[in-house]
Amino acid sequence: MPFIRDFSTDILIIGCGAAGMAAAVAAADSGAEVIVADDRPVPGGILPQCVHSGFGLGRYGQELTGPEYSEREFRRFRASSAVYFPGCRVLSLSPDRTAMVSSSDGLKSIRFRECILAAGCRERSIWSLPVSGTRPEGVYTAGEAQEMTELGGYDIGSRVFILGSGDIGQIMARRFVQLGKTVVGMAEQRGELGGMKRNQEECIRAFSIPVILNSTVSAIHGYPRLTGVTLHHLDSGSDELIECDTLISALGLEPDRELAESLRNESGYSAWLHFCGNADFVHEIADSASAQGEKTGKIAAESALNSRNGGL
Ligand SMILES: Cc1cc2nc3c(=O)[nH]c(=O)nc-3n(C[C@H](O)[C@H](O)[C@H](O)COP(=O)(O)OP(=O)(O)OC[C@H]3O[C@@H](n4cnc5c(N)ncnc54)[C@H](O)[C@@H]3O)c2cc1C
Structure with a gap:
């Protein structure tokens, strides 16, 4: 049996793209403990590869490239209390609110109250x-x-x-x-x-x-x-x-919800599982993914803080 390091948090966010970063800042600023796991070595999701301009008009009032937009979002993220796990792939989510995560330094098990899936989309x-x-x-x-x-x-x-x-x-x-x-x-x-x-x-x-x-x-x-x-x-x-x-x-693109599939039943997904960014629907504009991330982060934080008294 491999050694597994255990963590626990109010909110686990899967994905550190535009949506995940904004969700993390909003949730942390609301008083929740947040861990963000992303399988890439650098933050931003697809933003670092979008070297053209056209990002940020709504959010920053100026045209930025994808990497510039990502850098601004990451600065806000770094200033928050959210904890970032780069190079960490979430392998599975269990109904008992545990995620199994692989990383270069071994397996991690993360217990959480709420989970936000901000894992982006897939190309056909x-x-x-x-x-x-x-x-x-x-x-x-x-x-x-x-x-x-x-x-x-x-x-x-x-x-x-x-x-x-x-x-x-x-x-x-x-x-x-x-x-x-x-x-x-x-x-x-x-x-x-x-x-x-x-x-x-x-x-x-x-x-x-x-x-x-x-x-x-x-x-x-x-x-x-x-x-x-x-x-x-x-x-x-x-x-x-x-x-x-x-x-x-x-x-075309389609939301990547593979991690959530095993948690689905006739009445939909578990109430502790939230979706935002391209994992919810494909956003043409990064600003829109960030805005939805913020809303989702606040909602998840409210639920997590409400459930704290009951324990995990
Ligand atoms: C080519 C292209 C051009 C675009 N051009 C513009 C533009 O000009 N202007 C504009 O405003 N918007 C543009 N957009 C749209 C905008 O960039 C996206 O909608 C937005 O950035 C999506 O953010 P996201 O956080 O939802 O997803 P992503 O950026 O995809 O982030 C998801 C992250 O989750 C990680 N992840 C996935 N699965 C796991 C797992 N199991 N464990 C851990 N991590 C995981 C991924 O590796 C990724 O880092 C463009 C998009 C694309 C693809």
């Missing part, structure tokens, strides 16, 4: 679609491509095709052009572009990204490296071979 991958052909290198989700490019400094390819017109795909299309790559095209199965109007203007139109509406990728070619994709035109039924060495999917 291309492998969830009926796509035939090979499974080569050079196929990434837009978020993976963004992380590898902006945080890892990797050069992931030179002729890029993008499937799906979600916001991250549009932002990455612009980024690839800025990096001197060729964006061969962006396929969208619907008859209009997805994403925010602002990204359509600033990323697609301003950078002349070729958009092919009513189309999808039906086959992938090349091995070990991608050499092209078959583009299927949904209106005419015709197929076209597109040569590319990189395929990026931007097929």
